[in-house]
Amino acid sequence: MSSVSLRSLWVRFSSPALYELTDEQLMMNLKDDDQKSFCVLYDRYKAPLNQWISWMTGRKAVAEELTQDVFLKVYQQRNHYRPQSFKSWIYTIARNQARDYLRKKQEWLVEDERSLEVNPVNDIDDIAHELILRQEEAQLRAGIDELSPRVREAFTLWLADEWSFDEIGVMLECSGQAAKNLVHRAKRDLKEWFSAGEF
Amino acid sequence: MKNFKQELRKKIKVEHDEGADYRFWARFKREGAKSPLLYRAWAPVFMILLCAFLGVSIYHSPEKNQQMLTVKIEQPSEIESFIELDRESEELFADLGYSMETDDETEGEGLYLFL
Numbered sequence: 001m002s003s004v005s006l007r008s009l010w011v012r013f014s015s016p017a018l019y020e021l022t023d024e025q026l027m028m029n030l031k032d033d034d035q036k037s038f039c040v041l042y043d044r045y046k047a048p049l050n051q052w053i054s055w056m057t058g059r060k061a062v063a064e065e066l067t068q069d070v071f072l073k074v075y076q077q078r079n080h081y082r083p084q085s086f087k088s089w090i091y092t093i094a095r096n097q098a099r100d101y102l103r104k105k106q107e108w109l110v111e112d113e114r115s116l117e118v119n120p121v122n123d124i125d126d127i128a129h130e131l132i133l134r135q136e137e138a139q140l141r142a143g144i145d146e147l148s149p150r151v152r153e154a155f156t157l158w159l160a161d162e163w164s165f166d167e168i169g170v171m172l173e174c175s176g177q178a179a180k181n182l183v184h185r186a187k188r189d190l191k192e193w194f195s196a197g198e199f
Numbered sequence: 200m201k202n203f204k205q206e207l208r209k210k211i212k213v214e215h216d217e218g219a220d221y222r223f224w225a226r227f228k229r230e231g232a233k234s235p236l237l238y239r240a241w242a243p244v245f246m247i248l249l250c251a252f253l254g255v256s257i258y259h260s261p262e263k264n265q266q267m268l269t270v271k272i273e274q275p276s277e278i279e280s281f282i283e284l285d286r287e288s289e290e291l292f293a294d295l296g297y298s299m300e301t302d303d304e305t306e307g308e309g310l311y312l313f314l
Contacts, residue, residue, distance in 0.1 A: 005220035046220070051213040060213060068223050075231050129203040133210065140211050159208055 011039045023086035030078045038078075041086075042071055049094055052160040056098040056153060058145040066101060070094045087161075091171060095153065102149060128191040135194055143190050151189065154182035 011018065018026065018040045029037035049070060054063035070093050081089065135143065144152060150172070157168050158179075165183070166176035174182075 005224060007224055008220070042223070046223075047215040050215055050219070054213045055211065063213070064216065064219050064222070067219075068226055071223065072227065072231055075227070133203065133206050135210075137210055140207070144211070159204060 007039055008043050011036045024083060027078070027081050027086055028083075030075070031081065038075055041074070045090055046071075048161055049090070052091070052156055053094055053098050055141075055144055055156040055160065056095075057101055058141065062101060066094070066097045069097050073097075088167065088170060091157070095171065098153075099149075128187060131194050132187070132190050139194070143193050146193055147186050147189055151182050151186045154179055155186035158183045 015036050018029075018036055021029075021037075021040070023041060023044070026037040026041050030041070046067065050063050050067045053066045053070075054060050057063060057066065070090065073093050074090060077093075132140070132143075144156065147155060154168055154172060157163050157171060158165075163171075164176070165180045168179040168183075169176040172179060172182070
């Protein structure tokens with residue numbers, strides 16, 4: 001069960017209709033300074049964003065602070081929002097926050113895009129899936145941490161929410177096929193890492 | 200594929216900390232309101248307060264006080280009243296035929312004005 005603050009409870013009782021609106025409609029309300037709409041957006045995205053940032057950075061404590069930064073940015077930049085997918089917009093802000101953090105920690109490396117485009121994609125076999133799932137939580141986290149930043153970004157986006165490869169491609173500024181390659185590569189790297197017992 | 204994704208997600212799920220909401224809203228209260236919009240809304244208020252402060256400061260500046268003269272008006276009924284006149288008013292009273300002399304009590308800074 002997700003946690004509910006007093007503020008959320010107050011919004012749920014005073015304006016239940018807001019929970020029926022789409023993200024984009026709520027953003028339009030927020031542009032008119034409707035803080036209740038902001039509260040609804042916060043309730044919707046706090047958990048998935050926190051989870052994704054945690055996977056991206058590999059640190060739970062950092063993820064909370066970065067998630068807060070993301071929502072503050074959403075509020076402060078509400079007037080710059082143009083009608084578009086809110087999910088993509090907020091995840092782009094989150095990605096930039098995570099990248100800034102990783103860059104400061106010098107963990108961010110630029111990937112060679114060409115090497116990703118030419119890799120053929122074969123669906124990874126069930127044995128690999130089973131091998132990955134057999135790992136303990138800590139090992140899985142360590143394995144994801146070992147992925148190169150861009151591969152990790154694609155893989156965690158794929159894992160975090162119901163993203164299509166095309167949507168992931170838009171987020172990562174590459175084609176849908178390239179995004180699929182990145183996810184495939186993540187599974188392959190994890191399989192190799194766990195097979196080699198590097199944990 | 201779907202099962203793999205769900206299973207993996209379940210294994211490394213990050214639970215949302217209950218205290219995180221309270222920490223966020225506290226921070227939002229501190230920092231979130233610092234939007235340019237709010238600054239713009241407060242700008243006229245700050246300007247009015249600034250103008251009022253400057254106006255009061257100038258009115259009560261020492262330079263202004265030096266120009267003010269204390270004038271004591273002695274009326275036939277022996278009722279005395281004191282008013283402060285600037286130099287322009289002093290000349291105006293002189294033109295009207297009032298005689299004035301320096302008030303000893305104020306060490307030359309004031310004038311007597313006789314009706």
